[in-house]
Amino acid sequence: xxxxGKVWKFGDNVDTDVIIPAPYLVTTDxxxxxxxxxxxxxxxxxxxxxxxxxxxxxxxxGFGSSREHAPMAIKGAGISCVIAEGFARLxxxxxxxxxxxIFESSxxxxxxxxxxxxxxxxDTGEIIDHTNGKRFLANPIPPFxxxxxxxxxxxxxVLNKRRP
Amino acid sequence: xxxxxxxxxxAAHAGRDTVVPGDLINVPIDMALAxxxxxxxxxxxxxxxxxxxxxxxxxxxxxxxxxxxxKDIRSAIQVQIMRTFAKKYHIKHFFELGEMGIEHVLxxxxxxxxxxxxxxxxxxxxCTYGALGAFATGVGSTDVAAAMITGEIWLKVPESIKLxxxxxxxxxxxxxxxxxxxxxxxxxxxxTYQAMEFxxxxxKDLPMADRMTMANMAIEAGAKNGIISPDEVTLDYIKPxxxxxxxxxxxxxxxxxxxxxxxxxxxxxxxVAFPYLPENTRSISGVGTIPINxxxxxxxxxxxxxxxxxxxxxxxxxxIDKNVRFIIVPATPMVYxxxxxxxxxxxxxxxKGIVSPPTCGPCLGGFMGILGPGERAVATTNRNFVGRxxxxxxxxxxxxxxxxxxxxxxxxxxxxxxL
Numbered sequence: 001x002x003x004x005g006k007v008w009k010f011g012d013n014v015d016t017d018v019i020i021p022a023p024y025l026v027t028t029d030x031x032x033x034x035x036x037x038x039x040x041x042x043x044x045x046x047x048x049x050x051x052x053x054x055x056x057x058x059x060x061x062g063f064g065s066s067r068e069h070a071p072m073a074i075k076g077a078g079i080s081c082v083i084a085e086g087f088a089r090l091x092x093x094x095x096x097x098x099x100x101x102i103f104e105s106s107x108x109x110x111x112x113x114x115x116x117x118x119x120x121x122x123d124t125g126e127i128i129d130h131t132n133g134k135r136f137l138a139n140p141i142p143p144f145x146x147x148x149x150x151x152x153x154x155x156x157x158v159l160n161k162r163r164p
Numbered sequence: 165x166x167x168x169x170x171x172x173x174x175a176a177h178a179g180r181d182t183v184v185p186g187d188l189i190n191v192p193i194d195m196a197l198a199x200x201x202x203x204x205x206x207x208x209x210x211x212x213x214x215x216x217x218x219x220x221x222x223x224x225x226x227x228x229x230x231x232x233x234x235k236d237i238r239s240a241i242q243v244q245i246m247r248t249f250a251k252k253y254h255i256k257h258f259f260e261l262g263e264m265g266i267e268h269v270l271x272x273x274x275x276x277x278x279x280x281x282x283x284x285x286x287x288x289x290x291c292t293y294g295a296l297g298a299f300a301t302g303v304g305s306t307d308v309a310a311a312m313i314t315g316e317i318w319l320k321v322p323e324s325i326k327l328x329x330x331x332x333x334x335x336x337x338x339x340x341x342x343x344x345x346x347x348x349x350x351x352x353x354x355x356t357y358q359a360m361e362f363x364x365x366x367x368k369d370l371p372m373a374d375r376m377t378m379a380n381m382a383i384e385a386g387a388k389n390g391i392i393s394p395d396e397v398t399l400d401y402i403k404p405x406x407x408x409x410x411x412x413x414x415x416x417x418x419x420x421x422x423x424x425x426x427x428x429x430x431x432x433x434x435x436v437a438f439p440y441l442p443e444n445t446r447s448i449s450g451v452g453t454i455p456i457n458x459x460x461x462x463x464x465x466x467x468x469x470x471x472x473x474x475x476x477x478x479x480x481x482x483x484i485d486k487n488v489r490f491i492i493v494p495a496t497p498m499v500y501x502x503x504x505x506x507x508x509x510x511x512x513x514x515x516k517g518i519v520s521p522p523t524c525g526p527c528l529g530g531f532m533g534i535l536g537p538g539e540r541a542v543a544t545t546n547r548n549f550v551g552r553x554x555x556x557x558x559x560x561x562x563x564x565x566x567x568x569x570x571x572x573x574x575x576x577x578x579x580x581x582x583l
Contacts, residue, residue, distance in 0.1 A: 013353070013441060015550075017550065017552055018550055018551070026238035041550065060356070065288050066286055068304045069201075154307075158213075158310070
């Protein structure tokens with residue numbers, strides 16, 4: 001399955017306080033969290049993002065807290081996937097559990113610029129920057145985890161399987 | 165096959181003789197915890213699953229500590245959700261106001277986490293309990309929901325890295341300085357996905373409070389868990405508190421580590437982590453003149469009685485600088501009472517500080533001392549990201565309680581030696 005969108009770029013060590021500041025951890029509504037996504041560094045980010053857009057980042061994306069509000073805010077804002085040089089452990093686990101597709105790949109930070117049009121093939125892990133023609137490789141997402149993302153996260157996936 | 169302490173705990177729980185890094189295992193948990201920010205999500209998912217009961221009402225801890233005493237209506241609702249759930253499913257360890265404390269100080273104090281346990285928590289600083297020789301790791305609310313149903317969690321066995329500390333600790337150098345120094349050395353992703361095993365003569369002589377401070381900040385290096393082998397110090401702490409059996413494991417001498425690092429602590433000074441990363445450390449002698457507006461002593465990192473005693477010792481009857489707001493947060497009611505009995509609260513109040521009820525509050529920019537634009541705080545907390553304690557232009561400098569107290573007195577980041 002293919003994901004395609006316009007790129008928003010962030011650097012290394014993007015932490016969970018920057019993704020969703022603590023004052024907003026009083027709601028679990030994805031749409032509300034989305035409004036405050038990256039608010040501390042770009043107050044207009046949530047308004048500018050269009051459904052399907054992609055985040056490209058450096059190392060250690062999502063580091064800090066275990067708050068699932070972080071991948072929820074990103075997903076709620078309409079981001080279709082996050083491509084990064086590396087992910088923090090808790091964010092990695094929580095992203096999949098929330099149904100947010102993520103891809104780890106070397107060279108994407110140097111090779112992809114903000115505003116580029118990028119596509120990702122979840123089956124092969126191939127990332128193509130259609131603006132400059134460059135290609136990158138990430139670990140593909142195995143079919144059962146693609147189902148997990150399509151279901152909207154771990155619990156939906158588990159409950160779907162339980163129903164007759 | 166030789167095993168590290170982390171591997172031994174996981175193998176035992178997985179019903180195997182040995183495990184290797186990279187193994188995917190399913191293990192029963194000894195305790196799962198969540199707080200007022202993370203529990204509502206887990207509870208919502210649990211209710212949607214329509215399961216009739218939790219796996220074990222005595223192995224779940226619900227601690228409303230982040231925005232409590234209720235900071236606003238929405239926070240009150242989050243705690244109501246926890247309270248209702250605890251009552252419905254007979255959760256023994258729900259901590260109401262008056263018993264509530266910061267989760268990672270409260271659970272060990274109450275004997276709820278023990279050596280050899282597998283503990284998961286919907287909070288990144290769950291790694292704190294590794295100081296007791298448990299495998300303890302932070303997870304998301306969804307993982308805790310699944311664990312409340314099944315009593316199990318799937319885990320990937322981490323590589324272990326060995327960090328050995330030897331030499332003589334200098335005056336005013338504490339567990340906080342050792343972990344800040346280490347994170348400054350290896351970086352905020354220096355131990356990503358790994359088990360940080362703290363060893364050496366210095367660790368053996370370290371009091372339990374300092375060990376917990378070190379394990380607490382393992383997450384700030386990206387680690388899956390931090391861990392210290394149980395010894396006499398651990399048993400002295402555990403024995404009066406444990407109400408169930410526990411198991412002490414130690415690493416085999418020839419166990420395999422992904423990396424081994426050795427630190428000679430004799431040259432380590434008190435550390436200060438500058439904005440905006442815990443790895444941005446400097447020795448106190450190299451800090452320069454940085455005026456400050458607020459000092460916070462507290463949090464799951466340094467909110468224990470030992471930390472309050474250290475701060476009070478440095479204060480020694482002085483008042484703080486008139487430009488500084490001084491906030492002391494004893495981490496649990498027991499710590500609060502003990503501080504009161506020892507006369508520490510009088511020291512803090514006479515200094516013109518305030519004493520807050522137990523709460524995470526200011527550490528994460530929740531409430532109880534938020535920073536305005538351009539303000540600077542010295543804090544004994546664990547993170548100093550952009551906007552962590554308030555406005556996005558405010559700054560947080562991480563230190564130990566002695567440096568925090570000295571800074572409150574002098575109105576700038578300072579060492580107790582300068583007093």
